[in-house]
């Protein structure tokens with residue numbers, strides 16, 4: 171079963187699209203609604219709601235990697251690999267954390 175960001179976290183989709191457009195990251199904004207959630211981070215930190223939108227590699231990501239820090243409650247950083255959003259790092263975003271942990275026990 172595939173979980174899309176749009177189905178699971180529609181408010182997050184709206185938020186990310188708006189913030190990316192505000193940063194003139196139009197191509198990335200257009201990806202957001204199509205992102206699939208592969209898994210969540212398993213670091214064990216209860217405030218962590220990080221989700222992978224591409225399979226996590228065994229080691230480091232390979233390719234052209236950059237990060238975008240977004241202005242949200244808590245902390246939100248997008249990992250962009252070869253201009254694809256591969257990970258959404260989120261910390262201290264309580265409402266989202268609850269949903270993510272429920273989706274991926």
Ligand SMILES: [Zn+2]
Nearest residue numbers: 211213218220
């Ligand atoms: Zn984590």
